[in-house]
Structures are given as C-alpha cells and as structure tokens.
Amino acid sequence: MSKLEIRNLNRSFDGVPVLKDLTLDVAEGEFVSILGPSGSGKSTTFSVLTGALPPTSGEVRVDGVPLAERPGRFAYMPQKDALLPWRRVLDNLTLGLEVAGVRRKEARRKVEPLLDVFGLTGYERSYPAQLSGGMRQRAALLRTVVQDREVLLLDEPFGALDALTRARMQQWIERVWEEYRWTVLLITHDVREAVFLSDRVYVFSPRPATVVKCVEVGLPRPRTLASYTDPAFTRIEAELLETLLEEER
Amino acid sequence: MRPGRWLPSLALVALLVAAWQLYAASGALGDDVLPGPSRVLSQGWEHRATLLDNALPTLRATLAGFALSLTVGFALSVLIDLSGVLRRALMPVLIVSQTLPLIAIAPLVVLWFGFDLLPKVLLVAFVTFFPITVALVEGYGATDRDSQALLRSMGAGRWRIFRTLRVPTALPYFFAGLRIAITYAVVGAIFAEYAGATEGLGIYMQNAKNSFRTDLVLAAVGVSAALTLALFALTYAVERLATPWARKGERT
Numbered sequence: 001m002s003k004l005e006i007r008n009l010n011r012s013f014d015g016v017p018v019l020k021d022l023t024l025d026v027a028e029g030e031f032v033s034i035l036g037p038s039g040s041g042k043s044t045t046f047s048v049l050t051g052a053l054p055p056t057s058g059e060v061r062v063d064g065v066p067l068a069e070r071p072g073r074f075a076y077m078p079q080k081d082a083l084l085p086w087r088r089v090l091d092n093l094t095l096g097l098e099v100a101g102v103r104r105k106e107a108r109r110k111v112e113p114l115l116d117v118f119g120l121t122g123y124e125r126s127y128p129a130q131l132s133g134g135m136r137q138r139a140a141l142l143r144t145v146v147q148d149r150e151v152l153l154l155d156e157p158f159g160a161l162d163a164l165t166r167a168r169m170q171q172w173i174e175r176v177w178e179e180y181r182w183t184v185l186l187i188t189h190d191v192r193e194a195v196f197l198s199d200r201v202y203v204f205s206p207r208p209a210t211v212v213k214c215v216e217v218g219l220p221r222p223r224t225l226a227s228y229t230d231p232a233f234t235r236i237e238a239e240l241l242e243t244l245l246e247e248e249r
Numbered sequence: 250m251r252p253g254r255w256l257p258s259l260a261l262v263a264l265l266v267a268a269w270q271l272y273a274a275s276g277a278l279g280d281d282v283l284p285g286p287s288r289v290l291s292q293g294w295e296h297r298a299t300l301l302d303n304a305l306p307t308l309r310a311t312l313a314g315f316a317l318s319l320t321v322g323f324a325l326s327v328l329i330d331l332s333g334v335l336r337r338a339l340m341p342v343l344i345v346s347q348t349l350p351l352i353a354i355a356p357l358v359v360l361w362f363g364f365d366l367l368p369k370v371l372l373v374a375f376v377t378f379f380p381i382t383v384a385l386v387e388g389y390g391a392t393d394r395d396s397q398a399l400l401r402s403m404g405a406g407r408w409r410i411f412r413t414l415r416v417p418t419a420l421p422y423f424f425a426g427l428r429i430a431i432t433y434a435v436v437g438a439i440f441a442e443y444a445g446a447t448e449g450l451g452i453y454m455q456n457a458k459n460s461f462r463t464d465l466v467l468a469a470v471g472v473s474a475a476l477t478l479a480l481f482a483l484t485y486a487v488e489r490l491a492t493p494w495a496r497k498g499e500r501t
Binding site for chain 1: 393395396398399400401402403404405409413414417420492494497
C-alpha cells in the first residue's frame with residue numbers, strides 16, 4: 001500500500017481549475033519528484049497537502065487515513081529557506097517541535113545528533129544571516145526532517161542556489177537520504193535534479209495541472225557523479241525533457 | 250560615529266547661532282524682545298535650578314504618557330491585526346482622532362481631569378499612540394508569506410503565528426514609528442502644561458513670557474529640545490539591544 005495517495009484531486013480558484021484530476025502515489029521510503037513548468041500548480045498541490053488550501057474535490061490519504069481526519073502528516077520546506085532572521089540557528093531548527101508543544105530542552109536534544117550530518121556544528125549560536133546559501137538550505141532541511149512527520153514536502157529547495165552549490169547540495173542530499181530513507185515528495189523544474197534524486201518522476205502539464213507522465217528512474221543507488229554519464233540516466237533525462245517541451249506547445 | 254556625519258549639521262547650527270547673535274547685538278529689537286544666544290545661555294545657567302525643577306515634572310509626564318501610549322498603541326495594533334471588522338471599525342476613528350486640534354483639546358482635558366499628572370499623561374499618549382499603532386500594523390503586514398505557510402504547516406494557530414512571526418517582523422517598523430512618536434512626546438507634555446499646570450516647562454515658559462523674560466522662555470525651549478534629543482537617542486540604544494540579529498549581517 002502507498003504511504004501517500006492522492007486521488008482525483010481538483011482545486012480551482014474562482015472557477016478556474018488549477019489542479020485537474022490529479023492522481024499520484026508515494027510509497028514508504030520512496031523519493032518522488034514532481035516536474036512541471038512554472039506556474040503549473042505544483043505549489044498548489046503542496047498547499048492542499050499541508051492543509052493551507054482545502055481541495056475542491058478528490059481525496060488525499062496517508063497510510064489509508066484521509067487527510068481531513070488526521071491533518072499534520074507532512075513536514076514542509078518552502079522555496080525560500082524561511083529561516084527566521086531573529087532566531088539563532090538552533091532555535092530555528094527546533095521551531096517545528098516547539099510549535100508541536102515539545103519542551104525546548106527536549107527539542108534541542110532531538111536536533112543535536114543531526115547537526116553533524118547537516119554540517120551545522122559550531123553554528124548553533126549564529127544567526128541565519130551569518131550562514132552561506134548552502135548552509136541555510138541544510139538548516140531548513142534539518143528543521144523539516146526533525147519534525148518526525150511521515151512525508152517530507154520539498155518545494156524547489158535548491159532553486160535559489162548557484163549552480164555549483166546546487167550540484168553540491170544534490171550530492172549531499174543523496175548521501176543523507178541513503179542513510180535515513182525519508183519518504184520525500186520533491187517539487188522541481190530541474191530535470192537532471194529530478195532524475196538524479198528520484199525513484200519516480202511525475203510530469204505535470206501546464207495549468208490546469210494533471211499528471212501526463214510517470215517515469216520509474218530505476219538507476220542503481222547510491223548515486224554518484226558517475227550516474228550522470230550512465231546511458232540510462234541520459235535516456236530518462238531526454239524522455240522527460242521531451243515530454244515537458246511537448247506539453248509547453 | 251565618524252565626525253564627517255555630524256560636521257555639516259554642526260556647522261549649520263553654528264552659522265545660525267552666529268547670525269542670531271549678530272542680529273541681536275545690533276540692537277534692532279532690544280534685549281527683552283530678542284535676546285542673543287549668549288544671554289539665553291548665561292541666564293539659563295543662572296536659573297538652572299528652577300529649570301531643572303520644572304524639567305523633571307515634564308520628563309515624568311512624558312515618560313508616563315509614553316508608557317501609556319505604548320500600551321494602548323500595541324493593544325490597538327493587535328486588535329486591528331486580528332480582526333478585519335475591528336480594523337474597519339477602528340482605523341477611521343483613530344485617523345479622525347488625529348485631526349482634532351490639540352490647542353482646543355488640551356484646555357478641555359485639563360478642565361476635565363484637573364492640574365495633576367493625569368491630563369498630561371493622557372495628552373502625551375493622545376499625540377503619540379498613532380504613529381506607533383500605524384507602524385506596528387504596517388509591520389505585521391510585511392510578514393513573509395512563506396514563513397507563514399511554514400508555521401501553518403507545523404500546526405501553528407493564529408496567536409502562535411502572531412507572536413512567533415508577526416511581532417518580530419514588525420519590530421523594525423515599530424522602532425521607526427517610535428522615533429516619530431517620541432519627537433511629539435515632550436512637545437505634547439509641554440502643551441498640556443501650557444494649558445494648566447502647577448509645575449513643568451510649559452507653565453514655566455508661560456510665566457517667563459508673561460514677565461517679559463524672553464531669554465528664559467528660550468532657555469526652557471533649549472531644555473525641552475535637549476530632552477527630546479536624549480529620548481530620540483535612547484530609542485536607538487533600545488533598538489540595538491532588542492534586535493541583536495540586525496547587526497550580524499556578515500558571515501563569520
């Protein structure tokens with residue numbers, strides 16, 4: 001059974017459909033990407049999942065339980081890192097736990113063992129403005145995973161980074177994911193990123209968004225720099241790109 | 250602070266004071282009508298004890314009034330931010346309140362509340378709460394939407410989002426509003442004393458004017474300006490303490 005099931009999800013704004021009959025699955029411990037043109041309703045999908053927007057129709061289930069019955073199953077990482085500039089790094093990392101009512105001391109104890117993995121040791125007392133772009137994204141991701149929610153929703157987490165930092169972050173997140181095997185739903189418009197990180201890639205159409213293609217990546221893990229030159233990688237990349245370009249027309 | 254920042258304004262002030270001194274010394278208006286700055290200074294120094302005795306009640310009224318203003322200004326901003334109905338009800342009333350001429354209101358407030366501290370506190374609060382409220386409301390409105398979506402996804406309610414996100418976002422706006430408000434505060438207190446008081450710089454100025462001591466009126470004006478400047482500088486000190494992250498812009 002799927003961890004996350006989205007069934008015939010529709011959402012419109014003032015009668016204009018943005019999501020149309022969206023159906024999508026994510027299995028436990030699976031890394032799934034949504035690839036689509038900008039403005040296609042990828043972020044709207046996340047807004048429905050986090051409960052910020054009610055769906056017009058359709059259903060979302062986590063472990064078979066409708067989202068309406070048990071909300072708060074997703075940990076969300078927004079496009080910008082959204083670190084609060086007035087909180088020190090450590091206090092930013094514990095934010096989700098704090099909101100969930102976890103005591104500060106306990107929240108810090110949960111965060112501390114992860115600091116090393118996320119390369120933030122020694123920066124606990126810094127303010128976000130003192131971190132580099134890559135560190136900020138790693139901090140935002142740590143803040144997301146430490147919430148212990150069932151599914152991680154990552155909304156173009158590396159979109160704002162320069163190409164080199166982005167490549168480095170993709171390598172890093174692949175390594176860390178191999179270790180923790182979170183269930184991830186990632187939004188991106190970067191085809192290579194989607195192929196490199198995912199088990200499966202859904203391609204969305206332009207508005208109203210619907211799934212036009214679902215591609216199993218199936219490349220061996222752990223993936224490394226060598227994966228980029230794998231013929232299978234290039235083939236999938238070309239296939240996805242072609243689908244996207246066709247849809248644009 | 251680099252001297253280059255202050256030199257131009259200091260030079261300008263020196264120039265104006267020198268012109269004033271020269272004009273007063275020419276005797277065109279007479280010493281009791283337009284005393285020169287040197288006379289204002291020397292007479293002010295001679296009467297320093299009385300000036301201080303009257304400056305303290307003014308300062309007390311200013312600070313008490315400002316404390317009330319902060320409380321009311323913040324409370325109003327919360328009400329306006331939390332409810333659209335309250336915003337539509339309150340904002341027009343608050344704006345109209347700022348159109349009332351203080352010169353007509355001040356004597357009435359003294360008439361209603363007597364010659365003690367209370368009418369002064371009320372008047373200082375009345376002239377200073379508005380910039381504070383407006384600044385806070387604007388500041389709340391500047392809250393980052395992504396951060397708000399993030400907190401909501403974490404399960405935060407309205408009140409949680411308000412204190413964890415909206416209030417800290419509004420802080421820089423608040424300090425801008427605070428600086429506008431503080432420049433009205435001392436003037437507001439003096440106005441209230443002018444309308445009726447037993448002590449304070451306002452009543453001191455009035456008495457000095459009635460006995461044709463223009464020099465002492467101006468000396469009191471100087472003291473009130475110094476008070477305002479000191480309070481103004483204080484807001485910067487408080488802001489530095491309250492927003493330590495603002496100075497940590499550079500990477501380590």
